[in-house]
Amino acid sequence: MKKKGTPPTVSEVARAANVGTTTVSRVINGGERVSPKTLAHVQRVIDAMGYRPNQAARVLKGHRTKTIGLVIPSIADPFFSSCAEAAQAVAQANDSLLIVTASHNDPHSELENLNILISHRVDGLIVAPANSQSEGLRELLKSLSLPVIAVDRPVADALVPSVVSDNFKGARFGTQHLIEHGYKRIVCLTGESTLFTIHERMRGYRAAMESAGRAATLNTSVKDYRSAEYAIQSMLSGPNPPDALFTLKNSTTIYAFEVLQKLNVSIPKTIALLGFDDFELASTVRPSISVIQQPVEEIGRVAAELLFEQLLGIRSVTTQSKVKRARLVTLETRLIQRNSCGCSPSN
């Protein structure tokens, strides 16, 4: 247990224990075919020397690295950090480590990250593609021989299985909820974004409006507090002011909420508010904000489970084809009724 320059190796342990390297190896790997006596002895020596098998050597012998890679836009983003947490838990349950890198939604950085991870011979990958269409990404994925799962945003042509929440249905349901509340002018604030998820939510909003015979009104200008203030103020002073706002992402929801507060617009009396994506204090602010909630942890968990399913059942044709069939796992969202939409939940 002393501090040493180089970590001990099998042969060092073997020598110290007066056995062959094979025996030591067996002890580390479960102790099969070793007499209880020697096993105990070797184990003692191992502990005493603070020996830990060198994973790199195992890997070189053709074994798995017991690491999986996760490439997400940002680690600090609550959505992705929750995904990461869930994925890490699954990895741990599968005796594996999670390596996290941030792409910052930059396709180039994403590719670089992927290449490094592959160089490290991760057993599998989970990616939230910066750009679902990216040629570079698609090229890379096609050339890969290890399992990859996409999260949050599917890769074009379903090159890899994806786990996403049902943005379309969630947004449609949310819009319908606002319609049922009786709001006449429901405006959708998309927030600046070219992301797949936002597009799906826009589609959902449109679908609900259309099937209700309403005109869809989308505003894509909101990208910060100022633009939100401008947009909302313009609408309010315009000819046909909205009586409900459907915001498609967290930041937009928060900006809208702040602006409405600042302008002393009563929520939901004058304008109702419904946001897509839940956040920690949505229930704490007054009025509390109703949202469409995504199964965040579940996305991470399911993605990781799918990955390990492929990893472990790589030979089993049945398993593989089962996964193959499920190219796109769509997880349901939930409407969390709080006050800002006009609901009055009991708690």
Add this chain to the structure above:
Amino acid sequence: MKKKGTPPTVSEVARAANVGTTTVSRVINGGERVSPKTLAHVQRVIDAMGYRPNQAARVLKGHRTKTIGLVIPSIADPFFSSCAEAAQAVAQANDSLLIVTASHNDPHSELENLNILISHRVDGLIVAPANSQSEGLRELLKSLSLPVIAVDRPVADALVPSVVSDNFKGARFGTQHLIEHGYKRIVCLTGESTLFTIHERMRGYRAAMESAGRAATLNTSVKDYRSAEYAIQSMLSGPNPPDALFTLKNSTTIYAFEVLQKLNVSIPKTIALLGFDDFELASTVRPSISVIQQPVEEIGRVAAELLFEQLLGIRSVTTQSKVKRARLVTLETRLIQRNSCGCSPSN
């Protein structure tokens, strides 16, 4: 670029390119001592075959793994995910990968995580110790030959360099601020915790109160909304109700805020509120919540920088002793004046 069972190796590339393995190796590693012509040729073959060096083999040759490990209580916790993001950025800048594991504040799980990371031969470690005193952890750290940095909570006896925010000074300053506002009965809600950070903050609160000749009143009972409600209600109906609350952690701040809202207690008129640790919506709620803000990203960044400093300058005696001298890096906190403490910031 075709999907293959086994990734190509140096010798395969060498054969395909009609050169020796050394040449290929040289090309991968910067292309020194290789004629421009062969370099270009080999590079072409490498690209064509989709060759990527196997890190494991490099490691076996005695090189760094270019990975660092991060052990934190939770990846989903905003504080630690921000740390992680910053650390990852530094790792990336140093051409390294970040492996994240969650200890859930369980010393046993923490030790296991550390052992696995060491087994994977990470070059260095950043740890937020679940328990600063843990014998197991201290034993392990002592036996280690790789650099370790503690964050958020130092390890007992300064066995390893630590990067923490100045919880003591921050809390003292916050309390002083409340005192200067003229509040007479400032109660400190610690929240249930045995953590180092909370203790430091308690010390800070006490120090400020004492030097102002006030009696310190600490309440350690708050652990969820219900207990917060009970505690606050009791105080309010008691003989000497507080006119200011100093909450020592995020969740406690939020519980207290919710309770005060629910009870229709005017903030800061009837009771002022100051929290330790900032959170996303502290500025959005009404009234906005004043807080002592920790330099979250900086903690992660500095820790990682220190780590790489040790990693790179491991031979340089000067560098090493410099780090050795700075066993404890204490980062300053800031008071963010918002409304809940009685301030009226312009924005």
Add this chain to the structure above:
DNA sequence: CTGTTAGCGCATTCAC
């Protein structure tokens, strides 16, 4: 400039 070779630490034959 370029190629040959040895060996990193380990699991795995195959003997004993």
Add this chain to the structure above:
DNA sequence: GTGAATGCGCTAACAG
């Protein structure tokens, strides 16, 4: 039950 030898992919000596 046990051990000696081999090779995983790569880089660093050392020759040419």
